[in-house]
Amino acid sequence: xxxxxNAVPSTSAKRPFAWSSPLTxxxxxxxxxxxxxxxxxxxxxxxxxxxxxxxxPAGLPDPWVWDNYxxxxxxxxxxxxxxxxxxxxxxxxxxxxxxxxxxxFVLARYTFRGREALYTFFTLGLLFPAGAAILPLYLxxxxxxxxxxxxxxxxxxxxxQLPLTIVILRPFLxxxxxxxxxxxxxxxxxxIGFLWRIVLPLSRPALVTVGILAFVASWNAFLLPLLVLGDxxxxxxxxxxxxxxxQYTSDTAGILAFxxxxxxxxxxxxxxAEKQIVGGLQGAVKG
Amino acid sequence: MTATNPSLDLAGGADAPxxxxxxxxxxxxxGETRRKWFEIIGLTTPAVLVYVTFVLVPxxxxxxxxxxxxxxxGKPTDYVGFDNYVLAxxxxxxxxxxxxxxxxxxxxxxxxxxxxxxxxxxxxxxxRGRTVFRxxxxxxxxLAEVTVGIMxxxxxxxxxxxxxxxxxxxxxxxxxxxxxxxxxxxxxxxFILTWKYVGFAIILxxxxxxxxxxxxxxAAQIDGASWWQIQRxxxxxxLAPTIRIWMFLSMIGSLQIFDMIWVTSVPAVRSLGASxxxxxxxxxxGFFARLWGYGNAVAVILFxxxxxxxxxxxxxxxxxxxxxxxxxxxx
Numbered sequence: 001x002x003x004x005x006n007a008v009p010s011t012s013a014k015r016p017f018a019w020s021s022p023l024t025x026x027x028x029x030x031x032x033x034x035x036x037x038x039x040x041x042x043x044x045x046x047x048x049x050x051x052x053x054x055x056x057p058a059g060l061p062d063p064w065v066w067d068n069y070x071x072x073x074x075x076x077x078x079x080x081x082x083x084x085x086x087x088x089x090x091x092x093x094x095x096x097x098x099x100x101x102x103x104x105f106v107l108a109r110y111t112f113r114g115r116e117a118l119y120t121f122f123t124l125g126l127l128f129p130a131g132a133a134i135l136p137l138y139l140x141x142x143x144x145x146x147x148x149x150x151x152x153x154x155x156x157x158x159x160x161q162l163p164l165t166i167v168i169l170r171p172f173l174x175x176x177x178x179x180x181x182x183x184x185x186x187x188x189x190x191x192i193g194f195l196w197r198i199v200l201p202l203s204r205p206a207l208v209t210v211g212i213l214a215f216v217a218s219w220n221a222f223l224l225p226l227l228v229l230g231d232x233x234x235x236x237x238x239x240x241x242x243x244x245x246x247q248y249t250s251d252t253a254g255i256l257a258f259x260x261x262x263x264x265x266x267x268x269x270x271x272x273a274e275k276q277i278v279g280g281l282q283g284a285v286k287g
Numbered sequence: 288m289t290a291t292n293p294s295l296d297l298a299g300g301a302d303a304p305x306x307x308x309x310x311x312x313x314x315x316x317x318g319e320t321r322r323k324w325f326e327i328i329g330l331t332t333p334a335v336l337v338y339v340t341f342v343l344v345p346x347x348x349x350x351x352x353x354x355x356x357x358x359x360x361g362k363p364t365d366y367v368g369f370d371n372y373v374l375a376x377x378x379x380x381x382x383x384x385x386x387x388x389x390x391x392x393x394x395x396x397x398x399x400x401x402x403x404x405x406x407x408x409x410x411x412x413x414x415r416g417r418t419v420f421r422x423x424x425x426x427x428x429x430l431a432e433v434t435v436g437i438m439x440x441x442x443x444x445x446x447x448x449x450x451x452x453x454x455x456x457x458x459x460x461x462x463x464x465x466x467x468x469x470x471x472x473x474x475x476x477x478f479i480l481t482w483k484y485v486g487f488a489i490i491l492x493x494x495x496x497x498x499x500x501x502x503x504x505x506a507a508q509i510d511g512a513s514w515w516q517i518q519r520x521x522x523x524x525x526l527a528p529t530i531r532i533w534m535f536l537s538m539i540g541s542l543q544i545f546d547m548i549w550v551t552s553v554p555a556v557r558s559l560g561a562s563x564x565x566x567x568x569x570x571x572x573g574f575f576a577r578l579w580g581y582g583n584a585v586a587v588i589l590f591x592x593x594x595x596x597x598x599x600x601x602x603x604x605x606x607x608x609x610x611x612x613x614x615x616x617x618x
Contacts, residue, residue, distance in 0.1 A: 028414075032420055058448050105330060106326070129542060129543035131544075133586070162337070274418075275418075
């Protein structure tokens with residue numbers, strides 16, 4: 001889109017739209033600096049030694065040491081925690097997308113009594129703070145013997161992510177032209193076939209959006225795992241970072257390295273999917 | 288896929304069909320209606336079940352448990368009525384937590400809103416490298432609360448980077464115990480929360496901005512409107528629904544804020560109330576101090592406050608938006 005914009009000649013002084021004025025860049029740079037300076041500091045700090053950091057907290061690495069990152073990466077519990085985070089996040093994403101598509105498809109493409117009531121019923125979940133339910137949730141999972149299992153994190157996460165997922169998906173699924181459904185019907189395809197062969201491929205951007213939101217929410221989740229994963233072998237990365245930082249308080253460089261490595265996957269994931277997220281949210285915030 | 292599961296055919300075709308079958312062809316219609324309900328129930332039941340079990344049922348239990356004095360072992364038997372609620376509102380620490388939540392709710396709206404709007408308008412301009420700048424602006428929002436919390440905890444420690452930099456810049460008088468000073472800590476936390484969550488507002492506003500039809504801004508431009516005039520009179524009014532939705536989400540998020548506060552604040556400072564929120568107070572007392580009945584009472588209070596705030600917001604600000612924006616098909 002930048003290309004097309006630049007293709008338009010905009011040299012005329014009368015045009016108030018100077019596409020790339022120095023001021024725009026200055027402001028954008030300032031925004032970027034505020035956003036990433038602390039993060040860069042953490043990543044770079046991981047290449048220093050703790051004495052270096054203590055002597056001059058704001059300095060650059062001199063010399064650069066790989067030891068901190070090497071230490072974290074050779075710890076088996078870092079990889080175990082990354083695996084736990086990955087399994088839980090993937091399970092959550094899969095569950096959210098499967099259940100969300102089913103419900104959103106019905107709410108978007110079927111006409112039936114109680115449809116709006118069902119939709120309101122789901123959107124009500126947006127008002128339920130996940131935090132408020134955490135204590136009874138813990139008790140319930142304990143009674144169900146699910147404490148210290150992946151399910152104890154995945155199932156509630158799926159449940160609490162469903163309202164947002166349905167709110168985002170429904171307008172997308174509604175927007176698929178009725179003619180396509182009629183054409184499918186004429187070809188003898190039922191609505192399930194229509195869902196499977198036409199709706200799902202067409203709504204891939206929206207599915208990716210809700211999938212990413214669910215994945216990142218799960219990957220970053222802290223409170224629920226903190227309460228239900230007492231078993232250290234099941235700990236996820238956020239728990240691992242928190243434990244490491246309170247266990248080795250004097251190892252500042254180690255904490256910085258661990259924190260950087262824990263940040264990395266979410267950053268990479270988001271970098272690849274940013275367009276999808278903004279695009280996918282358009283339907284939900286339509287004015 | 289969530290295929291139709293025969294065992295879930297609870298209602299079958301027995302339910303009254305909502306679309307009245309035309310007389311004459313009723314048998315074929317009935318079969319179709321039957322299949323329709325079969326599909327509706329099969330596709331929605333898994334979502335409804337999970338949602339009810341893990342979202343709605345726990346809130347019901349929270350209220351039940353809140354009426355007991357209970358250490359979490361065995362069945363609750365020591366019924367105390369609403370005593371736990373009375374206790375909470377008599378505890379100055381809880382009142383501090385309430386005040387802190389209020390600061391975070393209003394502070395977030397007042398500070399993040401204008402910043403996000405300005406940044407979103409900036410990043411909505413067409414310039415080379417815009418995508419990269421957008422990505423960079425979103426970084427804080429993408430990072431886990433825990434990593435951000437630990438990062439700022441290190442930066443703002445007494446002998447941390449921020450204080451060291453202030454010293455070296457000759458601004459030594461500004462050096463503070465950012466996270467330990469009882470009067471200052473909530474404002475430090477508000478700053479960290481702003482840094483973390485302003486990206487969320489920017490994402491939503493950019494999504495909203497991309498819905499503003501280009502024809503409108505182009506028309507205004509042809510009529511000689513300046514960039515500022517266009518933003519003020521064309522873009523902003525069209526963005527209002529998105530802003531209100533963000534305000535709503537920000538408010539709910541601020542009321543239940545936990546992770547960052549928990550990780551960043553020093554436990555001793557939190558236990559004095561200076562950096563407690565309703566959620567950290569609830570987990571400290573309910574889970575870690577094992578006062579389950581009391582903790583659940585706090586959970587219900589947190590829930591009721593969020594719910595009432597949400598309803599008021601919906602009633603007065605969000606009504607039009609929800610009709611137009613979220614309900615999908617325009618009538």
